[in-house]
Amino acid sequence: MDLATALRWTTERYPHRRAVGGPAPMTYAAWDARTERYAHALHDLGAVEGSRAVFMLQGGEPLATLHLAAQKARVTSLPLSTRIGTAELAYCIGDCDPALVAVDEHNYDLVVGALAMIEDPPPLVWAGHPDHAPAGVPSVARAADRAPDTTVPVSPRADDISVMLYTSGTTGRPKGVPRTHSAEHHAALAHLVQTGHGPGEASLGVMPLFHTMGLRTLLASVLSAGTWVPQARFDADEALDLILTEEISALYLVPTMYWALMQDDRLGEARSVRNLAYAGASMTPTLARRLVEAVGPDRFVNHYGSTEIYTFTVGPENISKPGCAGRAGLFSRIRLVDPDPDATPDQIVPEGERGQVIASLESPEAFAGYWNRPDADAKAIRDGWYYTNDLAVADEDGDLWVSGRVDDMINSGGENLYPEEIEHALAASPDVQEVIVAATPHDKWGQAVTAFIVGRPEDPAATTLAKVEQFARDEAGLPSLKRPKRYVVVDQIPKSAVGKILRRRLTAGEFETLADTEEGTPL
Template sequence: MDLGSMFEFAVGRHPFGVALVEGGHSYTFLALNQEVNRVASSLRKLGIGRRDRVMVLLKNRRQTVCLFWAIQKLGAIFTPVNYHMSIQDIQHCVYDVEPKVIVFEAVAEAAVRKLRLEETPIFISLEPDDGDISYDELVHSGEDTFDAVPVDDDEIAIMLYTSGTSGVPKGVPRSHKNEYASTLAHIIQNHYDPFDSTLGIMPLYHTMGVHSLLAMTFLNAKFVVAQDVRDESVPEILCREKITCLYMIPTMYRDLLANHRIENYDLSHLQKIAYAGAPMPEALVSDCFRALHPQRFVNHYGSTEIHTLTTCAYLHRKPGSAGKPGINQWIRLMSLDPDATVNDGVKRGEVGQVIAHLGSAEAFKGYWNRPEVTRQVIQDDWYLTGDLGVFDDEGDLFVVGRVDEMVISGLERVSPAKVEEVLSGHPDVLEVAVVGEQDEHLGQIVVAYVVPRCEQLSPLELDRYCKQSGRLSTFERPRKHVFVEHLPRSATGKVMRRALLSTREK
């Protein structure tokens, strides 16, 4: 089942139901569909068709949602990119995906203007006179009706970019079948119902944001766009729009509960909450139960490559548990022995690498233009997640770390090797090792252990150097710089990152 058809089914069922709310203004499914058709017909006039990539550098807003559905109706590929990324990484994504169109807004204008392009795409801006054509011009020159292009289930609907061990963003193609199956699983696992509502606070360049939108659309539910949301306004939106479902990362729940005004708002409609993206501290789990009184509270453990790995809906009994495999999934733990294969497991209670079977309808088939990386993570129809996990006596999974020691800060993944490469370029840095230090707010923060060449080197100077390099995004820059005399190494000369953290903890 293709996504464009799913949207049209929703429009046909309840054309006058509220589909989207932005800034207090409501749009029915019928009104949204009219704008979607106008954008789709205009894009087709510009030559955009089946399998073409449309890169989107936008915040969560009505235009982003309309572009998403217009692109699905065209049979093209929605390719959202994190506009917070460094210019170098955005440049890589452009070279990698070769978009026919780049849609951007003011927040991404500086990056777009610095792109080096071999073939120039069509630039569409939200601002008038800032691109080849504006979004409003697309709407005004389009038509109210549009016949969606027929597509196969296995054709790519969405391309999401995720960071990897190399530090270079990897394109993850997601087929219509992948997204259809993932969304149905998401609805079932979270106990969503028709006419529910959610706060669209997770970015639409991330799998969590995409599935929030899809789930609400499939159910003729309300998607409340949240862009530039101030912490103090979130309770107001939840109350005003009678939000029933939340799907956020742990730090967002922490910020919500820390709001001193939350008790002034009626949040009794909020019944179902879920989190993903990072572990949630047990204390925060307890605080969510106490303050929000959810009827259902789910830890959703997944990835961009496979939307659902496991879920846990009994956090009151097992806070911190990732639970059991999703309804489409089969997972195992693989031995950490260097010569291990997917057939080599571990005993219950022992740590192993989480691997997931690719027979799942939610699973991708490999990275875009990256066969060498695909071979590293796919072995005999199993996807090697890189996560470390352990099963307890009841068969519930607990995720305990990363095989490659990738730092997961907030919603973003940071490659230690990439940060080390930048810092190593400073003339006063002899050696450097980057690790993730536990942080209650972000899950982990980036910490650089530096062996300096001179005593005058300071953390301020290193942070300035990282900023000026232009190679690191804001979330990739170290939050701390720790100066050490030497880096601990193994007998083979490899830096022992865990030893750095254990020494600091002492």
């Protein structure tokens, strides 16, 4: 099924049910009509059937409306990260060759700067507040006001490209990931089943739409006739207000957002919350236990996947097995193979051994290959399998435990060590707010296991350093081989726009040191 039809059919079933929550609510009938007008507007502004449109908006309902309108217009939606650099944005725009770039007041200067770097830039259209529209820039809202109140006369197909997301450029140029209507529809269905998302569920729509988690929350709400409560930009206090006043029942967030919400006791007051799910990064058992104690959810799911294939595995027992990634999802098939970069899909590791996770591209959730990147295809796709570059081991129950990236594995003194195992042990320290383990160069060991720590705000950096080092030695349960050789207190852990840890920045030395055991006198 295509997503335009999915929205229209939900509207037929529940025209008067609230589709959008928050301060500017809309019923399904109102949102369906609004997205039809915006689809007409996209055509009127030059985004014809089969073309692509870049959406550089902060988030919330305006961006969601444009994304759904693009589905009806048979236009590929390209929501790009608002935290991208100018040169990187120029590359993405030039790479996807869009029919237009829609922008709001929050990103106008960034986009203008990027378009100036492109030899033949696409047209710019305004999608922000009408009062802030620059002179001479066509307005999507004005075009929508002129549009007829009719269904857009196009017929999207299930194999049309619904959306193209660009993956992070931390290891090179960003890669475009085209996803079809069918893949997006199957991924939304899988999300409903795997998280226990019921009909009419109220979800917090704060994950950005340039990330697959944000799209999944939105589309799952549409398919289940639920209420999507937008938050354009994450703020913990505002999110807690929305959770309480809108009686949010389902949360699908990255661990760093849960951590921020847990800094206030108010999350425990949210009796409406029954479903917790997370993805994008590992969650420490300590944070998982705190969430269970505060919320008492009916279901707590660890979703492990990627932009390329939405679901690899699902861990539905995060209450009893915190951090476990579980088993292959509803539409998924996985294997653990030799971590060697040249390993074939048949080189499956023996039971109980750590291997690289690969996922079958026969999944209806899967993409078919990167946009204009045969080099990336050659690296990640082999014999019908997608190589995730993630390491994992299956326990005696057959459940998967992800233990970091192949590239993040630390070889210290000839031994392969896995950062996440050490992080989980150190996170139990009461003096730690966040901790990330990465490799740093070492003359004796080759690579040193290094713990980067954010301490409690009230503690001096030197105190945090001493207490965590003592905890690792006396209470963490880590053998000497796995204990960090170096401890560094930093003011913050580098993260992407959606809260993913950027471990490679730490490895590359891109951090501000507050205290360091390699320095004789920590600050």
